[in-house]
Amino acid sequence: MSIPSIRIQPYCLELPVWITDYLAQQPETYPTPDARMDLVITLAQLNIQYGTGGPFGAGVFRLDTQELVAPGVNLVLSSKSSMAHAEIVAMLMAQQIVGSHNLGAIGFPTHELVTSCEPCSMCLGGISWSGVRHIVCGARGSDAEAVGFDEGPKPANWIVELEQRGIAVTMDIRRTSASSVLQQYVQNGGEVYNGRKG
Amino acid sequence: MSIPSIRIQPYCLELPVWITDYLAQQPETYPTPDARMDLVITLAQLNIQYGTGGPFGAGVFRLDTQELVAPGVNLVLSSKSSMAHAEIVAMLMAQQIVGSHNLGAIGFPTHELVTSCEPCSMCLGGISWSGVRHIVCGARGSDAEAVGFDEGPKPANWIVELEQRGIAVTMDIRRTSASSVLQQYVQNGGEVYNGRKG
Numbered sequence: 001m002s003i004p005s006i007r008i009q010p011y012c013l014e015l016p017v018w019i020t021d022y023l024a025q026q027p028e029t030y031p032t033p034d035a036r037m038d039l040v041i042t043l044a045q046l047n048i049q050y051g052t053g054g055p056f057g058a059g060v061f062r063l064d065t066q067e068l069v070a071p072g073v074n075l076v077l078s079s080k081s082s083m084a085h086a087e088i089v090a091m092l093m094a095q096q097i098v099g100s101h102n103l104g105a106i107g108f109p110t111h112e113l114v115t116s117c118e119p120c121s122m123c124l125g126g127i128s129w130s131g132v133r134h135i136v137c138g139a140r141g142s143d144a145e146a147v148g149f150d151e152g153p154k155p156a157n158w159i160v161e162l163e164q165r166g167i168a169v170t171m172d173i174r175r176t177s178a179s180s181v182l183q184q185y186v187q188n189g190g191e192v193y194n195g196r197k198g
Numbered sequence: 199m200s201i202p203s204i205r206i207q208p209y210c211l212e213l214p215v216w217i218t219d220y221l222a223q224q225p226e227t228y229p230t231p232d233a234r235m236d237l238v239i240t241l242a243q244l245n246i247q248y249g250t251g252g253p254f255g256a257g258v259f260r261l262d263t264q265e266l267v268a269p270g271v272n273l274v275l276s277s278k279s280s281m282a283h284a285e286i287v288a289m290l291m292a293q294q295i296v297g298s299h300n301l302g303a304i305g306f307p308t309h310e311l312v313t314s315c316e317p318c319s320m321c322l323g324g325i326s327w328s329g330v331r332h333i334v335c336g337a338r339g340s341d342a343e344a345v346g347f348d349e350g351p352k353p354a355n356w357i358v359e360l361e362q363r364g365i366a367v368t369m370d371i372r373r374t375s376a377s378s379v380l381q382q383y384v385q386n387g388g389e390v391y392n393g394r395k396g
Contacts, residue, residue, distance in 0.1 A: 008218055008268070011290050014208040070206070082299045082327040083281070083290050092209050092281050101280040101391070122327060125320025128350045129280040152326045153359030154351070161351035193299070 013079055013089065016052040019043070019071055029066040033136050036061055036114040037174040039068070041138060044086070044116045044181045047073040048190065055185035057116045058086035060094035060132065064109040070094035076193060087115050087123040091130045104131030104166075112136060116178045117144050118171070121152030128165055135162070136170045138178025147182050148192040211277055211287065214250040217241070217269055227264040231334050234259055234312040235371040237266070239336060242284070242314045242379045245271040246388065253383035255314045256284035258292035258330065262307040268292035274391060285313050285321040289328045302329030302364075310334060314376045315342050316369070319350030326363055333360070334368045336376025345380050346390040 022043075030036040036059065043057030054074035062069050072090025076082055090113065095101055103111040112134040118141040119127055127135055141151040155161060159169045186192065220241075228234040234257065241255030252272035260267050270288025274280055288311065293299055301309040310332040316339040317325055325333055339349040353359060357367045384390065 008213045008291065009294065010210045010212040011294055012208045012210040015206045020206055076299050076327075080297060080299045081290050081293055082329065083286060083324055084299075088281060089209075092279050093206065095279055096207065096209055099278060101274050101278045101282075120323055120327075122320055122323025125318055125323055125350045125352075126281055128348075129274075129318075129320060131280065150326075150363075152323045153353050153356050154323075155353040158351050165348075 011081075013075065013081065013084060013092070015071065015089070015093065016047070016050060016073065016075075016078075018046060018050050018052070019073070022046060023068070023071065030061060030068065031066050033114070033170060033173045036112070037116070037136060037138050037178070040071075040086075040114050040116045041174060041178050041181060043071055043073050044178075048181070048185055052078050053084075054193070055116075055181045055190065056086040058090040059114050060090045060103065061112045061114060062109040063112050063134070069111065070097055077191065083122070085120065085123050087113060087119055088126050091126060091132070095130070100131075102131040104133055110134070116181065117141070118151075120150075121154045124154055124158055124162075127167065128162065133166060134168045134170065136173050138172075138174050139182060140171070140175065140179075143175070143179040144182055147186040149182075209279075211273065211279065211282060211290070213269065213287070213291065214245070214248060214271065214273075214276075216244060216248050216250070217271070220244060221266070221269065228259060228266060229264050231312070231368060231371045234310070235314070235334060235336050235376070238269075238284075238312050238314045239372060239376050239379060241269055241271050242376075246379070246383055250276050251282075252391070253314075253379045253388065254284040256288040257312050258288045258301065259310045259312060260307040261310050261332070267309065268295055275389065281320070283318065283321050285311060285317050286324050289324060289330070293328070298329075300329040302331055308332070314379065315339070316349075318348075319352045322352055322356055322360075325365065326360065331364060332366045332368065334371050336370075336372050337380060338369070338373065338377075341373070341377040342380055345384040347380070
């Protein structure tokens with residue numbers, strides 16, 4: 001008995017067009033955590049400016065060459081996909097580029113995820129499985145919550161949990177700058193969708 | 199200064215071909231949690247049998263008509279994407295089908311996620327943002343951990359956290375049957391990848 005209502009089309013996610021143009025004008029390397037965070041904060045700002053999504057940016061970098069492997073921005077509303085948080089987008093794009101589900105596979109350089117805001121519960125789990133070995137966070141979860149976003153069901157000791165899985169965590173890089181992106185978004189009437197942050 | 203190494207191709211995820219054929223031979227409705235769980239357990243078994251992924255199946259159902267909206271199976275290795283856990287796959291396919299990031303939007307029927315195994319930390323967060331209002335679990339996280347999979351950084355009170363967000367949780371539906379899929383997979387030499395379960 002057929003189920004004609006199920007059309008199982010592929011799920012496809014594309015980065016906004018402006019990202020390619022923007023990155024083409026940037027340096028090839030990002031030698032410090034501050035430099036990497038400045039990039040992902042700018043991605044968050046541009047994402048709002050171009051109307052392509054929420055106030056969150058991310059990037060996966062390779063630490064041997066300090067190059068960006070893949071960027072990510074929040075695409076929940078524009079892609080109709082609650083999974084499309086900036087961190088998830090950056091990680092899945094990076095995995096496609098390197099050709100593996102595991103960015104920490106033998107033979108790969110160390111990969112770092114930089115995110116303009118502390119990961120929500122979904123992104124926290126996603127980070128655990130991705131193979132990244134460092135994460136660098138800008139704004140804190142409390143900064144996102146202060147403007148109405150929800151972090152979701154995260155354990156209080158999430159940093160320890162990541163460290164136990166071989167993932168180092170650096171917090172508060174450009175925190176003020178990253179938080180201001182969230183504040184301005186909400187002050188300008190940006191939608192704080194049920195899908196929360198990311 | 200261009201970054202020629204970044205080719206920002208779309209990320210695309212496709213369900214395996216066998217799913218369409220299999221579902222075409224199933225009933226149109228799944229009137230009970232047991233019936234829905236039997237389907238997703240079979241999806242997990244077939245996923246292993248056809249070599250398309252890990253021992254996990256899921257589905258998003260609409261509870262008004264008891265129809266399947268979208269299936270999901272673990273596609274981490276085959277899609278080179280650590281995000282492609284069965285629950286995530288089912289939810290993102292369902293959102294594409296209904297045309298919204300929020301399966302709980304006003305005017306939509308109640309959507310339920312049925313999963314052959316308790317969600318990992320990433321899927322737990324994903325569930326929180328998806329708009330589903332019920333989840334039904336087969337095997338427990340402890341059953342997955344017993345065969346080597348990792349649940350990730352989940353809070354101990356994850357069920358309460360979901361309930362506080364308006365998501366009801368039913369556990370242990372066909373637990374023995376669902377657990378046996380995990381056990382057989384590992385006994386037959388199935389890969390317990392770093393990406394853990396899902």
